[in-house]
Amino acid sequence: MQSDRSSVRRATLAVAAAAMLFATTGTAAELGPEALSPRAAGAWRAVIGGLGLALWMWLRHRTIPIRSLDWRWVLLGGTAVAGYQLSFFDAVSRTGVALGTLVTIGTGPIVAGLMDLLVTRRSPSLRWAAGALAAIAGVALLTLDAPDVDLAGVGLALIAGTTFPFYGLAAQRLMRRVEPDVAIGVVFGAGTVLLIPLAIGSAREAFASAGSIATVGYLGVFTLSVAYILWGLGLQRLSLGVVVVVTLLEPAVASLLGVAVLGEPLTSALLAGIVLIALGVVFASTTKPAAGTV
Numbered sequence: 001m002q003s004d005r006s007s008v009r010r011a012t013l014a015v016a017a018a019a020m021l022f023a024t025t026g027t028a029a030e031l032g033p034e035a036l037s038p039r040a041a042g043a044w045r046a047v048i049g050g051l052g053l054a055l056w057m058w059l060r061h062r063t064i065p066i067r068s069l070d071w072r073w074v075l076l077g078g079t080a081v082a083g084y085q086l087s088f089f090d091a092v093s094r095t096g097v098a099l100g101t102l103v104t105i106g107t108g109p110i111v112a113g114l115m116d117l118l119v120t121r122r123s124p125s126l127r128w129a130a131g132a133l134a135a136i137a138g139v140a141l142l143t144l145d146a147p148d149v150d151l152a153g154v155g156l157a158l159i160a161g162t163t164f165p166f167y168g169l170a171a172q173r174l175m176r177r178v179e180p181d182v183a184i185g186v187v188f189g190a191g192t193v194l195l196i197p198l199a200i201g202s203a204r205e206a207f208a209s210a211g212s213i214a215t216v217g218y219l220g221v222f223t224l225s226v227a228y229i230l231w232g233l234g235l236q237r238l239s240l241g242v243v244v245v246v247t248l249l250e251p252a253v254a255s256l257l258g259v260a261v262l263g264e265p266l267t268s269a270l271l272a273g274i275v276l277i278a279l280g281v282v283f284a285s286t287t288k289p290a291a292g293t294v
Contacts, residue, residue, distance in 0.1 A: 007237055015234030015246040016281075021227035023253035025219060026092070027261055032215030033208070040202035041216060042089035046081065047199045048220025049228070050185075050192030056229060057185035068177040069186060077170025078190020080163040085195060088160035094153030103154055105251055106136045107161025112244035115169050128241055131283030135248040138276030141269045165244055167191070172235050184232035188224070245281060252277040 029041055057064070092100035109132040167187055174183035199206075206216045234243050252274045259266045 011234045011237035012242075012246060014230040015238065015243050016249055018227040018230040018234070019247045019249040020253050021223050021230070022247070022250045023257060025223045026254050027257045028215060028218050028223070031261075033211045035208060036205055036212045036215060037202065038089035038093040039086065039198065040205040041219060042085040043195045043199040043202055044206040044216040045219040045224055046085045046188070046195045047192050048216060049224025050188040052221055052225030053181070053185040053188050053228060054192075056225065057181050060181060061179070064186070065178055065182065069174065070177070073170040073173045074186055074190050077167040077174070077187035078194055080167035080170065081188055081191025082194040084160050084163040084167065085191070086198075087156040087163065091153045091156035091160055094150040095157065100153060100157045103157035104161040104164070105139055105248055107158055108164045108244045109136065109241065109248070111162050112165040112168070112241045115165055115240055119169065127283060128245070131280040132241070132245050132248075133280070134283065135245055135277045135280030138273040138278075138280060139248060139251050141273030141276065165240060168231075168235060168240050168243060171232060172240060175232075175236055180232040180236045181229055184228050184235075188228065248277055249281055 025045075029036075029038075032041070088100070088104055091104065094100070095103075113128070113132070171180075171183045171187050174186060178186075205212065207213055231243070231247075234246070238246075255270055255274065259270070
């Protein structure tokens with residue numbers, strides 16, 4: 001029992017570390033050159049990150065277990081990865097980082113909870129639901145000063161929030177037969193293939209200067225390759241609903257980075273939001289049973 005709790009704790013910490021890396025995405029993009037468009041940043045983040053995951057997978061295993069893969073889940077996961085990259089970066093460009101992140105990250109736990117119910121026939125616990133609602137409320141507090149709503153941007157954020165659990169589900173299903181890093185690498189590899197045409201078309205933007213190269217390089221290696229290796233470790237041990245709720249740490253950390261790095265104001269609403277998110281994540285991630293790969 002103690003060993004089981006320790007493995008759940010390590011998995012939760014791995015997802016939390018991944019969320020912190022995800023949180024640096026907006027700050028890194030903001031510090032990058034203005035000439036680098038959201039679509040170019042999203043496409044090259046996926047391509048560089050996907051290649052990084054493929055390299056990690058090859059160095060560890062020296063082979064790809066083709067016969068062990070269910071290609072239906074590979075295709076679903078890859079499509080969701082590509083859809084997320086395109087919809088999220090375009091959404092935050094239209095609505096602003098705060099509102100776009102709220103809609104995206106707030107949609108994810110709801111979709112993930114429904115997936116747990118439909119796929120595993122396991123109803124989300126009241127403890128998980130309470131934690132998820134607290135964390136979503138905290139994200140809402142972070143966005144009180146959001147600008148006027150752009151409906152197209154909100155729609156794109158809803159798509160992004162829906163695709164995020166879908167590629168998590170696809171990776172979990174693949175983990176039934178292959179190692180976590182292989183499952184994550186294959187799913188993102190498929191997404192990379194789908195985004196290659198867009199990446200080629202935006203190559204001039206991505207490699208126009210040292211600043212743009214450094215930006216897409218950081219986004220790809222750290223906010224995707226390293227982050228999703230950690231995220232995959234969590235997916236192996238925790239339920240999809242718990243993983244997505246723990247990932248709600250992302251906007252809290254992003255807000256702190258905005259204050260510390262970008263000079264954004266530290267408000268009482270921001271502090272309250274961060275506290276709510278932290279409490280919600282702790283509450284939801286300690287639900288019983290805490291684990292169970294779909």
